[in-house]
Amino acid sequence: MDKGNRSLYKNIAFTFLFWGFAQGGNSQVLFPDTIDLESVTVSYNRNISGIRPGTKVKMIDSLIFIEKTNLNLSELLSENSPIFIKTYGRGATATASFRGTGASHTQVLWNGIKINSPMSGEVDFSLIPIYFVDEVSIHFGQASMSFGSGGLGGLINISSNPDWSKKLGAKLYQSIGNYETYSSAASIIYGNSTIKGQTRVFREISQNNFAYRNTAKIGKPLEIQENADYSKFGIMQDLYYRPSTKSILSAKLFVHQVDRGIPKLMSNFSNYETNRQENQNFNAIISWQTYSEKGTWRASSGISLIKLFYQLNKSSAEGNQLPVINSHSDAFSWYNKFGYEKNLISWLFFEIQAESNIHRVSSYEDVLSSGYNGEQHQMGLRTTLTANPFKRLSVSILAGDEVYNARVTPLITSLSAEYRFLKDNSLIVKGAVSRNFHQPSLNDLNWQPGGNKNLKPEDGTTWEAGMKYSISQDQNNIYFDLSIFSSEISNWILWLPHIKGYWEPINLNRVKARGAEVMLTCNLLIKKVRIKLMSNYNYTRSTIENAGGIFSSDAHGKQLPFIPVHSGGVAINTLWNNFHLVYSFSHFSERFTTTSNNPNSVRRLYPYYMSSAAFGKDFSAFGNTMGIQLRIDNILNESYQTILWRPMPGRNYSFLIRLEI
Numbered sequence: 001m002d003k004g005n006r007s008l009y010k011n012i013a014f015t016f017l018f019w020g021f022a023q024g025g026n027s028q029v030l031f032p033d034t035i036d037l038e039s040v041t042v043s044y045n046r047n048i049s050g051i052r053p054g055t056k057v058k059m060i061d062s063l064i065f066i067e068k069t070n071l072n073l074s075e076l077l078s079e080n081s082p083i084f085i086k087t088y089g090r091g092a093t094a095t096a097s098f099r100g101t102g103a104s105h106t107q108v109l110w111n112g113i114k115i116n117s118p119m120s121g122e123v124d125f126s127l128i129p130i131y132f133v134d135e136v137s138i139h140f141g142q143a144s145m146s147f148g149s150g151g152l153g154g155l156i157n158i159s160s161n162p163d164w165s166k167k168l169g170a171k172l173y174q175s176i177g178n179y180e181t182y183s184s185a186a187s188i189i190y191g192n193s194t195i196k197g198q199t200r201v202f203r204e205i206s207q208n209n210f211a212y213r214n215t216a217k218i219g220k221p222l223e224i225q226e227n228a229d230y231s232k233f234g235i236m237q238d239l240y241y242r243p244s245t246k247s248i249l250s251a252k253l254f255v256h257q258v259d260r261g262i263p264k265l266m267s268n269f270s271n272y273e274t275n276r277q278e279n280q281n282f283n284a285i286i287s288w289q290t291y292s293e294k295g296t297w298r299a300s301s302g303i304s305l306i307k308l309f310y311q312l313n314k315s316s317a318e319g320n321q322l323p324v325i326n327s328h329s330d331a332f333s334w335y336n337k338f339g340y341e342k343n344l345i346s347w348l349f350f351e352i353q354a355e356s357n358i359h360r361v362s363s364y365e366d367v368l369s370s371g372y373n374g375e376q377h378q379m380g381l382r383t384t385l386t387a388n389p390f391k392r393l394s395v396s397i398l399a400g401d402e403v404y405n406a407r408v409t410p411l412i413t414s415l416s417a418e419y420r421f422l423k424d425n426s427l428i429v430k431g432a433v434s435r436n437f438h439q440p441s442l443n444d445l446n447w448q449p450g451g452n453k454n455l456k457p458e459d460g461t462t463w464e465a466g467m468k469y470s471i472s473q474d475q476n477n478i479y480f481d482l483s484i485f486s487s488e489i490s491n492w493i494l495w496l497p498h499i500k501g502y503w504e505p506i507n508l509n510r511v512k513a514r515g516a517e518v519m520l521t522c523n524l525l526i527k528k529v530r531i532k533l534m535s536n537y538n539y540t541r542s543t544i545e546n547a548g549g550i551f552s553s554d555a556h557g558k559q560l561p562f563i564p565v566h567s568g569g570v571a572i573n574t575l576w577n578n579f580h581l582v583y584s585f586s587h588f589s590e591r592f593t594t595t596s597n598n599p600n601s602v603r604r605l606y607p608y609y610m611s612s613a614a615f616g617k618d619f620s621a622f623g624n625t626m627g628i629q630l631r632i633d634n635i636l637n638e639s640y641q642t643i644l645w646r647p648m649p650g651r652n653y654s655f656l657i658r659l660e661i
Contacts, residue, residue, distance in 0.1 A: 050157075052386060053394035054416030054430040055143035056466065056483055058519070060136040063532065063573055067582045067614045067629070070175035070183050070656050073133060073158070074125035079584045079612065080571060081138055082517055082538045083156075085125065086562055089646045090179075091208050091230040091260060094126040099141055099485060100513030100542030100563055101153035104493075105438060105458075107144055109157045111252050113285045113302035114148075118331050118359035118376065121441035127258055127279060128158070131173065131185040131202045132236045135159040140517075141485055142414050142434035142462055145398055148355065148380060149412050150438045152460045152489060160252065162196045162240045163189055170661040177654030181206035194243065200236040202256075205229075210649035213639050216267040225647065227274060230260035247290035254283040265645040272315035273324075280307040285335075295342030306331040327371075329363035331442075349386040355379065361442045372451065374442035379403045382412075392420040402437075409437055409457065431465040440505070444493055450504040456491040466517075475525040486514035488545075496550070509546035511560070515539045530575040537568035544595060555595040562605075562643075564588045578618045580629075585611045593644050608640035616656075627658040 051057050060080060068076050074094035078085040086103065087094035095103035104121030107114060116123055137157045144151030163169075168190050175183040187200040208228040213220045234256030241249045262275035285302030312325040334357065341351040357378045364371030382400030389395070398414040416432035438458040445451050466483035492511040498504045515538060522533040542560045544551065559565060569586035591605040598604070616629030630653065637651040 050139075050146045052143065052146060052384065052396040052398065052414075052416050053418045054396060054432045056140040056430075056464070056481070056517075057143050058138045058140070060138070061532070061534070061573075062135075063575075064571075065130060065133065066627075067573070067580065067616070067631075069130050069173060069658065070177075070185075070631075070654060071130050072126050073128040073130065073136070076130060076136070077125065077138075077156070079569065079586055079610075080534065082519075082536050082567065083138065084564060084567060084588065086642050087126065087646075087648075088643050089225075089228060089263065090210070090649050091126065091206060091228065092262070092646070093124045095122050096125055096156065097153055097563070098538075099153045099487070100515060100540045100560070101487075101489075104441060105150070105152035107147065107151035107155040109147060109155065110254065110283055111159055111285055112287060112300050112337065113283060113304060113335050114333075114357075115281075115283055115304055116150075117306055117441075118333055119306070119308075119329060119361050119363065119441060119443045121444075124279070127232070127256060127281065129185070129202050129204070129232070129234060131187070132160065132200055132234065132254065133158055134161045140483070141464055141487070142416070142432050142436065145382075145400075145412060145414050145434060145436060146384065148382070149400070149402055149409075149436055152436055152438050152458065152462075152487065160198070160236065160238055162198065162238065162250075164193060164196060164242075167192060172659040172661070173656065175654055175656040177206075178652040179206055179208050179210050179649070181208070181654070191240075194241065196238075196240040196242070198236075198238040200234075202232070202234040202236075204232040210652070212647040212650070214266050214647075215639070216265075216645055217269075225263055225649075227261035228263040230258060232256065232258045246292060247288070249286075249288045251286045252284065254281075256281050266647060267645045270314075274311075274313045274321075276309075276311045278307075278309040281305070295340055298337075298339040298341075300335075300337050302335045304331075304333040304335070323367050325365060326367050327363070327365040329361065332358075332360045334358045347388040349384075351384040351386075353380075353382045359442065361446075363443075363447075370448045372442075372446040372448050374446040375405075376439075376442060377403075377405055378439075394418050398434075404439055404457075409439075410435075410459075412436055426470050428468040429465075430467070431463075433463040434461070436460045436462065440493060444505045449500075449502045450495075450498065452505050455493060455505060456507050458489055458491050458493060460487050460489040462487040475523075477523050479519075479521040481517075481519040483517045484515070485517075486512070488512050492544075506550060507548075508544060508550065509548040510544075511542065512545045513540065513542040515541055528576060532573040533570070534573075535568070535570040538566070540565060540567070551595055558595055558597040559592060561593050561595065562591050564591050564607075580614075580616050582614045583611070584613075585609070588642075603644060605641055605644060608638050609636065610638060610640070611635045621659075625660040627656075627660075629656040629658075630654075631656070 064080055074085045074087060077083045077096060083096045083098040085094050085096055096106050097103045108116055108123040139155040141154055144155030147155055166189055170188040173185040183204040185202045187198060189198045191197050208225060208230060210225050211222055212225060214223045237253040239251045258279045260277055262277055282305040285300055287300035289298040308329040310327045313321045314324050316322055337355040339353040344350050359376040361374045380400060380402040384396060384398045386396040395417040400412045402409045412435060414434035418428050418430035421427040440455040444455055445453055464483055464485035469480045471478050489511045491507040493505050494508055495503045495505045517538050519536045524531045540563060542563045543557050544555055566589035571584040574581045587609050589607045593603045612633045613635060614629055614631040616627055618625060618627040632653055634651050640648055
């Protein structure tokens with residue numbers, strides 16, 4: 001599709017979106033009275049598909065989605081999870097990593113399809129708007145192995161779900177914020193108890209021209225961010241067919257496009273260069289599942305297409321634009337998965353999964369006439385046995401094998417268990433040990449110049465242990481989770497500058513990541529005020545233990561670049577009489593950008609404290625539900641960076657209106 005047609009389609013969709021906002025005030029759809037019921041918790045020891053006893057999985061609370069509706073997934077994860085988000089700036093690329101690993105060690109699923117780029121192995125979370133997300137679960141460490149190999153740090157599972165209780169409804173959103181930022185979205189749900197559909201559309205534009213202190217220059221002058229504007233557009237379509245209560249067929253489509261400028265570094269004093277990047281992503285999946293006394297069957301097939309365009313131009317002394325880089329990359333992935341699960345006997349649960357995936361990449365740079373074509377075929381087979389031999393004990397064993405381009409990998413294995421000390425299951429002790437692998441990406445193997453065909457897969461051995469404690473009384477409850485972990489990863493892949501002037505990936509002999517995670521959640525009801533407090537603290541040491549002679553000895557035992565040793569946060573959500581007030585605070589300790597960890601280096605990233613707040617109210621308007629919200633980010637006006645010489649904005653505001661029909 002040429003750029004003219006893409007622009008036409010975007011403008012048509014955008015016109016219909018705002019037409020919907022204009023008509024929303026005239027709608028007179030009446031809803032029946034609402035009856036509030038007390039919440040009920042039902043416990044059952046049956047294994048939930050994808051969640052094994054003894055492993056750690058965190059669900060993002062649905063209340064958080066309401067307050068952060070007009071943000072993207074990277075901002076939600078940064079404020080409400082132990083995951084470290086490394087962002088190149090507001091609206092720019094944002095990647096996720098946790099437990100001391102890299103961004104490519106974080107696997108990401110969207111409705112069952114893996115959306116990690118086969119080029120870099122990473123996911124840009126700034127491209128995923130919260131408007132398009134219904135559920136997010138975080139699978140730490142070896143909990144990710146239920147979905148395949150590669151997640152040495154863990155896995156993030158993103159889902160969109162149908163609302164079978166509603167036949168017809170719509171939600172409209174409009175947000176306005178600093179730096180000429182405008183965000184609009186709409187969703188409509190339709191159908192009946194057999195066929196259900198949901199369509200969502202999203203558009204955001206921003207000049208992103210915030211002021212910042214340039215700490216790379218003498219005197220730290222106040223400057224305005226330039227060439228940082230961006231435009232985002234996306235469509236999501238879900239269709240569900242439920243011929244009976246025991247089977248469902250679904251088809252889901254997610255398309256988005258982003259065009260953004262890449263500002264120069266704070267340390268770049270040149271005024272004669274322009275960077276532009278355009279991302280086009282297409283994800284689609286068809287899935288089927290059926291339930292019976294003989295077991296549960298699941299099958300899915302999905303494709304992922306990624307197009308990436310990048311241009312770097314510099315101006316000559318005469319003012320002529322000279323192309324320096326003009327690259328275009330295309331990636332195609334086809335995923336096929338089949339699964340079956342069944343309770344063999346009352347205390348023994350069995351699950352098996354088979355998959356076959358294909359990845360193809362074509363990446364070229366026109367100015368230097370360089371690039372590559374790469375292809376990867378992957379097949380895998382995994383089986384899991386989960387047993388409850390005693391009432392309070394659960395044990396799970398996972399084993400699997402994979403084939404990459406006709407090469408069989410060693411067996412991936414995981415053993416996990418948990419023991420419920422008290423009859424009410426309020427105190428649980430858990431532990432797990434595993435061996436996992438992560439394959440080099442196609443860029444790692446083939447990039448020109450610098451790709452290394454001799455790279456070995458990363459081989460990780462991990463153990464973890466912890467405890468969970470919960471207490472409930474009436475409508476108040478407290479949940480506490482403590483985990484400690486340690487991973488030794490052989491053949492860690494690291495890109496380093498080559499003596500010939502380009503970068504090249506190499507294998508480090510051994511890297512060790514270890515640490516502790518503490519999470520505390522409290523739900524309190526004080527008269528008519530509902531208060532939810534969520535807090536977490538993380539200690540992470542990730543060090544080079546054996547570089548195989550690549551680094552000098554003073555780099556051994558030092559923290560890996562960009563990984564904070566200390567991080568944590570607190571979020572307080574208060575609800576009263578349709579009002580909500582939310583405050584969140586997060587902290588990240590200093591991060592180094594070199595393996596020497598020199599505390600006096602100007603290239604280190606200073607620790608920072610980030611806080612935000614949102615205040616809103618829901619009320620009835622024209623027979624419909626309407627909500628308004630004011631959000632303040634970076635309340636303390638902190639000057640900080642998560643990538644060296646990439647500034648982040650100071651205190652800023654946004655205002656959101658929501659209409660539900």
